[in-house]
Amino acid sequence: MPYEIGKINHEILLRPIAAAEDALARLDERVARSEVGSGFAARADFFESVSSMWVAGELVHLEDLVLHDAQMDIRAPSHELVIAHRIVRARRRVSRNNPGWAVSRSGIMALAGVAEEISVEAEPVDRGGEGVELELVGDAALSPELAEIDEVLARTQWLVDGDAAVEQRKREPEINVGELLIRDPDWDEGERIGEWLELAKQLERLPTTLAASVLWDGWEHLEPLQRQHWLGQVLVSDFLRARGKVRSHLLAYAVGLREIPRERRRARDRTTRLVAYLDAMSAAAGMGIKDIDRLTLAKRQLERKASGRRTTSSLPVAVDLLMSRPIVSAHMVAKAAKISPRGALNLVSDLGVRELTGRGRYRAWGVL
Template structure:
């Protein structure tokens, strides 16, 4: 992890909390073993990609729910596929941003999200200087300055410089669209507190993460999450604190995936009250992680059972059948509609109807009672 910019801090570092290691060692060990067992079970099942895809979508919805906003998971699935049935609401776009943040964290190697560049990309503002290509950082020559283009006057291809600039622009645009280089946004004083220095708070938080890097993974993630809440970092991004805690567990090698901590927080009875002893906050995070593991295991069990039932049907199909791909859609999304399946499988809606009929009793549960809008999902 790159923490070189922390040297510019003028404010004192956050104090590292004192923990009673003798009394909490047993619970930390049990939780660590539970996470490792789930990770081994997930990898052995062969459903890791589908489970993570479903988890990211449901986590985005639950994160907005914790902030007091309701978003239908079906709307998020259709919005993600570019098949909105109505104009996206503000809450839906925020849920899509949460989904994009989790996917960005999973797309890169584990230590990257817990860094300046990774945090900038996950929160959707700022730039990633270390990841930008050399051509995109190069100063653009003035088109009216003949001296700037004199070096290319005798080239065999006089348009080489112009094409290079176009390629650099296209490369920067691709990085922005993929979330690698978020666009800078203006900060309105009507929305943001001008007296709050979020950059300094972010530096303090990253410094605390660095100083607890030798701790057990669960304890380090718990302290980082509580410090995030104490610093009141990015309150308009309610999903980011738990995503960073899950990223710390992943960066420490405890898991290769992002656990559904937002679902665990919603299910648990722990609510941070601001002031409290370090052990109480650690116990609260452990309860959140335990609830998240229980939810993750139940979802994995549903996926395994559904795959087994649908696999009995797909085993009898032809080698060029699209039915196994439809099964993969059910295993990777909270719900599937006929138009969604037709678009992603590149077949007609009639073909999707026939494949749904072919599944018979193995077809997942129908989630709607309407005839014009039909959706099925593994619940």
């Protein structure tokens, strides 16, 4: 069922739109000018991933996600942890590409890990007394030259395989019961992605925050992907970046959604849902500004402790690592600074960072 934009109640949405626009603009300016902007953006990937899993009803510990990203797991990674790390990698990939790359068919397919194949099917055609030839069907005619090459390859394959290959092509593909438990064969992801992209084109005249809210509501309604529903939040963040509202980084949209009660996010009335999504943007921006203030203060305090040291000191490396990760372990510091774990413990002790785990056997530190 396609998503219809319909009539939008601007009178109710006007105040949330203005608040979200102002909050996102302030956040973007702070991140662009802050000395901890890059560290904030790197930390936001982890917080966004954990919050996205929380919104979906799954619990992933921040500590496990950071250690899994550093390939220093202390336990076997769970299925939820693997998905959470995939969100982190997807956000990093989107950040490396141009704004708006993710909000395209090729970008969505690449992030979802689905390869768009150009089907080149060969069907036997009887040419009378001249034998059986293979006729190409599908989207193979990219150019006459490529079509001729594909035809020669298909005919050669048919000659090698013989009549058994032709009979095999005529058969209906067998349905695997195990595959039905994972994927719905009637779920046309390509068509649903096309409908969502068409919706994105229709929202060009709306304010950026309102368009992003409608886009997320359309993603919730259409559900283009069966197993990567979390990708919609990444796409909305890239949409805001493509429209120039948040240029310095990818917005941690799920962090704001986490602050909104489920009753509002899942309300039957669309206007109520749109207000909730706009409030989520304002909440994400407000929490981001507070995080920047906290990181700026923490970095200045740590730099005072690192000042006056020799130029070959590894303390600046440890400070940069603490700014870019929510938590760090001794092995992470040792790997970044290229020193021994014992030396990493000495660095952490000199910086006086807060210990977060409360355990004696395995310890981690961070600025939260």
